[in-house]
Amino acid sequence: MSLNFFMQNLINALQWGSFYALIALGYSMVYSILMLFNFAHGDIFMVGAYIGLGVSLLLLKIVGTGAAALVPGWLVLVVTILISMFLTAFVGIIVERVGYRPLRDAPRASAAITGLMIGIILETANILFLGGQRLAFPQLIQSHTYNIGGVFITNKKIMIVIVSIGLMIALHQFVTRTRWGMAMRAMAYDFVVVPLVGVPLNTIAVMTFAIGSALAAAAGILFGLAYPVLDPYMGVSFGWKAFVAAILGGRGSIMGACLAGFMLGFIEIMTVPGIQILNRLFALNIGSNLRDLIAYSIVLAILVFRPHGLFGEPYSAKLRL
Amino acid sequence: MRKGRLLIAVLLCAGLVISPSVWAASDVINIGFPIPLTGDNPDVGASSKNAAEMYLKKFPTVDVGGKTYKLNFIYEDNEFKAESAVKALTKLITEEEVLAIIGPQASAQAVPAGEIANNNATPMISPWSTNPNTTLNRPYVFRGCFLDPFQGPVAANFVTEELGAKKAAVLYDIASDYPKGLAEFFKQAFEKIHGPGSVVAFESFTTGDKDFSAQMANIVASGADVLFTPQYYSEVPLIVRAAKENGFTKPIMGSDSWGSGDLMGLCGDDCKGFYFSTHYAAAGAKGATKEFIDEYTAAYGKTPDDVAALTWDSLGIMIQAIQNTGGLSGNIKADRTKVKDALAAIKDYPGITGKMTFTPEGDPIKCAVVVKINEEGKFAFHESVCP
């Protein structure tokens, strides 16, 4: 097992993990602050990617493409990300208003079901309006592949990892430095007394959904750059896996969700070379097809030994029936 | 309450007076399409429906035994689920009283649906299903595509002879019937030529996965000369890109599932120069095939994919069989059996995807072509392989 091979996988895992982390962040915010499972989050990610697609196509139409373009691709990308984040935030706000606010005092499981249903509606609406076929995400920046000592790195990979880590840091700053962020953290700790210090609960709830959705939109666009095939169901498996990552990270821990997202990405990617190594060491013949099996067994094992997640405080949340 | 009973009695008598046969006799031939209009693969359903609607527009009627029948197509959503497919098929057979069935497309629905069609003695052609179980021991069930045991060796021979490959890598979706079957047959065929162990990387992923970088790293490290990936057109761009990004510069070979009009739109320049085995070559097609492609492109704004082409052919051969019966009796049960017999008897039906003759199992014997994606992004004919 060469170092090259390991590094290659490491870089791939970084990119893959950043998507999980970005999506898990939004999931974790809603989960930590409002104690709700937002099962619609994966589909908000999907909507974000499609909004990004629409916005970027529109922008490309305005500024032109190729050599005749008025502005460089990266600028279009930045503008696309910003506009899409803004627009998708509204989707999140609507989801909160329609699906979650009426259910804030209901059993949490009911809210989870509502989220699930909103997700189905978003998927169906997509098929209804766009016809269900796969769409290609425009390649806003030229792809370059660099060969660094046998390790292949593309400029997009670097950009994706940097942008997502940047967004995470920005969120971290927001949450630790601003009063809004403080209010969010306070809400995660004690929902009931937050109004007693003059903080409007509903505003914070809306904001939580908005920020989570905006991050999902950013993830969606970066995803479109890395894996340029969009389909209406792209958010489903992401949603459920981000759910795993968010809770694995521990309630109330935004950095926990990030790390768990990266970790999940690492586990998923690294299982494949891991199997190879095992095969060589013990002359086995396991295929990479056991990836999910092994990856989720690891998750299961982590949870059995750390029943409150990686960074979460022990608490006893009951489903309010 | 007495009035109610009286009313029922009156209606009952009236019902008996008007003989049912007056209503049953109609000159419409119903054909059912249990296809996935919702669920995980709505575009498969959309392609099937497109092809069918195009056919209906072109041939709204059919003459059987001197009588002109109107064709009526009934699309039933199978939601890409086995349970739903079974229900949809039963509904088509018992409620809509279809004469014949085209679909379901994917094996996961076609296998259980075939059971229903066979039990109800209704002829069914699954245009796209490659699982042997679909037609196995089911005289009423046929399929429209060639089977993996044929296509696998075609691809293996091609990469050996044309590309000079000695070591091959395979990347496929373990959770999906079609790619998995094909991957295994390719492996078998390739290792038969080059000896055991010549498939140096046999990597897999799961449906819905978007990231293939880990598998690609393995493939690159294995030093394979060629990558065979029998994946759907929606996954091909991601695989091709992962190959590029991980430094895989060797040729890539695909299968008929690559052959979609959407492939190049999704893939861009990345896919150019690669090969895949399929039913026909869109670029430079002639005759009926060209006509079909042109009409389809005009109607729906994209070149037809393999689903559409196979649906078109399955429909065509089914209508041919109906015509070959020489006349329908009006008794739907008897007619269905007649159609089945006619279907089995058809020789060398000139489909747009090649000449078709069914084996006793109900599987077609047809030729495959290998297509190269040329520099214009067109699917150009490279060679033809017949069984």
Added chain:
Amino acid sequence: MSGTDHATIANFFRRLLGGVPLLGWLLGFLAAVLIEQAVGTPLAQILSLPKMPVLFGILTISKVIAAVINAVFKDAAFDPAILVHVPAALAYLALVYLAPIAAVARISARASNRAATAMGRWNLLVPAAVHLGLMYAALHTWAGMSDYRLITLKITLIAVLLTLSLNIINGYMGEFSCSHPGFMAVGAYMSSLFTVGLFVDDKVLGKALVVFSLDFLNFPLALIFGGLCASVAALLVAIPSFKTRGDYLAIISLAFLFIIKSLFENLQGLGGSRGIAGQPDWAALPVIFAVVGLGIWSINNFVTSTYGKALNAVRDDELAAEAMTVNTRQAKMTAFLVGAFWAGVAGGLLAHVLRYINPAMFGIQKLAEVLAMVYFGGLNSVYGSIVGAVSIGLLGEALRPLEILKWIIIPLLLILVMIYRPTGLVAFRDFDLREAMGPKTEPGQRK
């Protein structure tokens, strides 16, 4: 019926139908299906319906709606004549079902009340047998008229069992378990392995190992085997549930689902992603009816016993339960084992109805479906599970012509139910067989 305001009409119906026992309703339903069998087809023709409506006419109506929508939005050809189908289907429903059921129920009310009272004096088994017999006769006749009804009924019955088995964990015990499709998969695979492996020649699993013809024993054994295997698999989720509650258990069970699915995809011996086909055709309607009936009966027995109520105690206050001598570990374990067992049995039934299974059938989609049924119908309630599974199942079929719009309507409906009745339509209702089958007092009478 001169009353014009709501109350009078409601009162009229209450007076008319208030005192009818279950027996009377079943007789009514039986009468209705017999009438349908006798005159359904000619009546449909008189009403100018193309065919006897299958699902109480709802399907016919949604077909018309679909045609209208297609005409408006897609410029499809529209034949205004089919608009007649809407009143026709409603008339059919009224004439064949509503009127006869109401009439028979009303007319027989006194007699059936007397019969119910008489039967009530005997062991519970007698009235149960009579009721089940009637119900089966009615369903059998109903399903006998069309294979489509039959398959819908079969799959709906299986869904009832599955929903109820999940309700044990999610409703009665209040955990959010996501692993149910996994248990179902284990049951489906293991029972198929049992039947296909032992009794059927198969490409994947080889020649039949046993050739003997006690078919009536094979299938129950296969189902029990499947159920037990699912229970064993459930141990993997149950044991972490001692330490974890709520959210963490939810993802443990979700991870478990991913693992199970991946496992079956990779077990080449069981067909891998191709699945197993060719299960023997043993899952006939009476078998399914009996198994589902047995399932409902035993689950109901369980949840009304002190052992079963312990699940509620664990859900509502685990600490208090512990302090009141309840062995909470035992309770949790039981809930998972019982829930998984019946999910496994439901899987076994489904495998033999479809005569084909593959791992993709038991994924996230199935999870969403069964969760929707549980929460729509109502938590902690046998009635709720029946209502949830039947209504979502039938609605899914009846709205089929609407194609994709179905997947907007059903989720919207569920969201509305969640907002207005967060625990589901008929939550927290005890299912008391004796009371359900007992006589009813007529509104006019004194007790």
Added chain:
Amino acid sequence: MLLEVENLRVSYGQIKALQGVSFTVDEGEIITIIGANGAGKSTALRAISRMVPVETGTRMTYRGEDLLGFAPDKVVSRLGISHVPEGRRLFGNLTVMENLILACFARKDRDRIPADLQRVFNLFPRLQERREQKAGTLSGGEQQMLAIGRAFMSGRRMMLLDEPSMGLAPLLMLSVFEALKEINQQEGTAILLVEQNARLALKFAQRGYVLETGNLVLAGSSAELMDNPEIKKAYLGG
């Protein structure tokens, strides 16, 4: 009159927590409500903070404005009524400083915040030492100081204090009350205090009300109540 509460009724399901209680608080006054556990003292404070829904018939006016028209957060941010809840309920995952700054969330006069912070630190020098420490790691007394400081930052027309002496050692208890007195004198903050430590509370307050199972049984000046033999009976129950 600063706060007038008339016929306050609150129920939790079937349980009637308050059955028509009336009391008033004047500007700058220190008022105490005493009573046995479960008498409904905390509920009264929660009702003023709009944390629990009141039943019809209840009237609450604050400086002539209808208190019932304000959402819980607006009661704090608009009316300046702050609440130190039972058990302090600090945000344990936030630092001392963050707890204090969060309390200014809705304040408009942001330029005055540093000065107010300084005031809190003057009152409770211990907090300044621990300003970067997580609130959850503070000792009981420090937590109480922070809770009062947090209330001070969020609104100080009026402060509602729910058992500030709970779980505090006597000496600490005293210093907490001294600080409260200081706030009252410097800022003119009216204080409504709920206490189980009746003597301490009456010593500290000007007037007092005695609650018993949701009803007001006694009212009067602290001195009167202190000498009243009824008080002992009412407070100790039975």
Added chain:
Amino acid sequence: MALLRVEHMTHYFGGLRAVSDYNLEMEPGQILGLIGPNGAGKTTVFNLLTGIYRPSEGRILLDGEDITGLAPHRIAARGLGRTFQNLCLWRHMTVLDHVRMAHYAKISYGLLGAFFGTAERYRQEAEIERRSRELLELVGIGHLADQGVLNLPYGAQRRVEMARALAVEPKVLFLDEPTVGMTPEELSQMMNIIRQLHERLGLAIFLIEHRLKMVMELCHRIQTLVFGEVIAEGTPAEIQGNPQVIEAYLGKETVE
């Protein structure tokens, strides 16, 4: 021999010492009171004795048997019944079900009996129901048996807890502030019930209570707990006169 004996029980929450060196000797038929200001650790003592927390140090002996560290349901089954300060009722269950549930350890028809509704099951359940109804009569809410607990008035809810605790057939009954929030009427009824239980069933009762009057009237012996430590123990008269207790409980006479 003492019925319940606790030796040097100490408990830490994190680094915080919640209960330190707690000792107890309880004789059969004794009513013991535990008083102290809020937050003194009274409920913690109960939770330790009933097994909800495991003591960091020390031993608990019931009838001479060591029950330290046993699971709560086992301790309960050995004869420690309790009520909770803030009403831990099962919100979706009826009154009767509450009392039936507390018989859990006594049922023996097994899971198969539960599934198949064997005759044995119905016999046992009927027996349990009969006993449960008796207990409900005993605490005076027999007529409410089939009501859901959430709809009951507060006093009745308290009695449900009491009946439930009695159903485990306790040797010692732990009552955690049984009269919190009660009207004087309800209070005197509750005192009567406690007296009756003591007289008719000869129960040993361990009581946490705030209203000193009630404690003084009922209890044979009283412990005063402040900051997790017993500062005084003795007869009601002794406790009443103890200046330390007065100071801890009522506050200092002087605030200066």
